[in-house]
Amino acid sequence: MDSSELNQGLEGVSVAETSLSRIDGEAGELLIGGLPVAELATNAAYEESVFLLFEGRLPTAAELDDFRADLARRREICDSVRAVLRRAADEEKPAMDALRMGAATANLGTGTDSSRETARRVVAVFPTIVATYWRYRQGDDPVESREDLGHAANYLYMLTGEEPSEAAVRGLETYLNTVIDHGVNASTFTARTVVSTESDLVSAATAAVGSLKGPLHGGAPGPVLDMLRDVHERGDPEGYVRAKLDAGERLMGFGHRVYRVRDPRAPVLSSAAERLYAESADEDFFETVRAFESVAVDALAEHKSDRRLETNVEYYTAALLDGVGVPQELFTATFGVSRVAGWTAHCLEQSEDNRLVRPVSRYVGETDRTWTPVTDR
Numbered sequence: 001m002d003s004s005e006l007n008q009g010l011e012g013v014s015v016a017e018t019s020l021s022r023i024d025g026e027a028g029e030l031l032i033g034g035l036p037v038a039e040l041a042t043n044a045a046y047e048e049s050v051f052l053l054f055e056g057r058l059p060t061a062a063e064l065d066d067f068r069a070d071l072a073r074r075r076e077i078c079d080s081v082r083a084v085l086r087r088a089a090d091e092e093k094p095a096m097d098a099l100r101m102g103a104a105t106a107n108l109g110t111g112t113d114s115s116r117e118t119a120r121r122v123v124a125v126f127p128t129i130v131a132t133y134w135r136y137r138q139g140d141d142p143v144e145s146r147e148d149l150g151h152a153a154n155y156l157y158m159l160t161g162e163e164p165s166e167a168a169v170r171g172l173e174t175y176l177n178t179v180i181d182h183g184v185n186a187s188t189f190t191a192r193t194v195v196s197t198e199s200d201l202v203s204a205a206t207a208a209v210g211s212l213k214g215p216l217h218g219g220a221p222g223p224v225l226d227m228l229r230d231v232h233e234r235g236d237p238e239g240y241v242r243a244k245l246d247a248g249e250r251l252m253g254f255g256h257r258v259y260r261v262r263d264p265r266a267p268v269l270s271s272a273a274e275r276l277y278a279e280s281a282d283e284d285f286f287e288t289v290r291a292f293e294s295v296a297v298d299a300l301a302e303h304k305s306d307r308r309l310e311t312n313v314e315y316y317t318a319a320l321l322d323g324v325g326v327p328q329e330l331f332t333a334t335f336g337v338s339r340v341a342g343w344t345a346h347c348l349e350q351s352e353d354n355r356l357v358r359p360v361s362r363y364v365g366e367t368d369r370t371w372t373p374v375t376d377r
Contacts, residue, residue: 023182186217
């Protein structure tokens with residue numbers, strides 16, 4: 001069957017009903033579990049946000065304690081997985097390759113769990129996979145997780161072996177909450193498609209990692225940081241912007257497929273970064289970040305008057321993750337550490353009222369060919 005109407009990239013096509021997040025691209029609004037992203041991100045522990053997506057409500061204090069403890073118990077990986085991650089590190093594979101390899105092993109040594117238990121396991125183990133790979137890349141042994149530390153704090157601890165500051169933990173937690181879910185984006189659609197075949201959540205999460213790896217989806221914060229460091233060293237934000245635009249080059253961190261105004265996640269991460277850098281010796285770098293945003297938005301409005309290219313989530317992600325001490329090579333993998341909760345929540349939601357995802361295509365090939373034997377070709 002051919003589609004009578006072509007929607008390349010499925011743009012504007014509704015493929016699911018969800019209660020997990022709502023995006024208003026024209027107004028620049030994002031709700032996660034019914035809460036404005038700014039309220040959730042700045043107040044919740046990451047475990048509260050995960051519980052909200054999994055259960056449809058915020059937990060009580062007792063439920064949060066139990067949920068946090070349950071996630072902490074599911075963090076460990078076995079020696080076989082460590083061996084894979086060590087091999088990936090020894091061969092200098094990118095972090096997203098290592099995360100994909102590790103994600104595929106998430107149910108090793110866990111027995112036969114229900115879908116909800118598997119979802120918890122996948123969320124819990126992602127930081128361990130990334131941190132273990134990174135320690136090996138640095139020539140160090142992995143750091144064992146600590147059940148007394150929350151999800152965000154433990155991730156930073158496993159990366160460095162040092163207990164992180166409260167400011168760094170709050171900064172990372174704000175980031176993890178901010179990007180935990182965002183409608184049916186490419187990786188989330190991938191996960192829902194996989195689980196719609198009645199496949200398992202580990203397979204769905206692994207496929208989603210593959211989708212996130214692509215630079216058009218999760219790969220921009222690293223280049224944004226390179227750009228910002230370059231601008232800071234030059235000390236001329238306006239000159240940098242003008243030179244880039246005059247050369248017809250793109251400014252990373254501006255413009256979004258969905259939002260026609262400033263990405264509502266940008267001010268959340270901007271405020272978090274401002275608080276973090278106020279206590280840092282690198283405060284002058286953040287002043288450059290602020291100045292560059294203002295200059296860039298004005299210049300883009302002038303050069304691209306037919307398009308609205310406002311600040312997106314990746315711009316302040318770069319400054320915030322760098323400030324909390326996440327290595328640049330792990331930016332996209334850290335995005336995955338957060339978004340895996342959204343992926344698995346969507347998988348659970350898809351399974352509640354499942355229908356196999358099966359789009360159609362419009363055929364544009366030949367229709368009048370006849371078979372020619374190989375001897376006559």
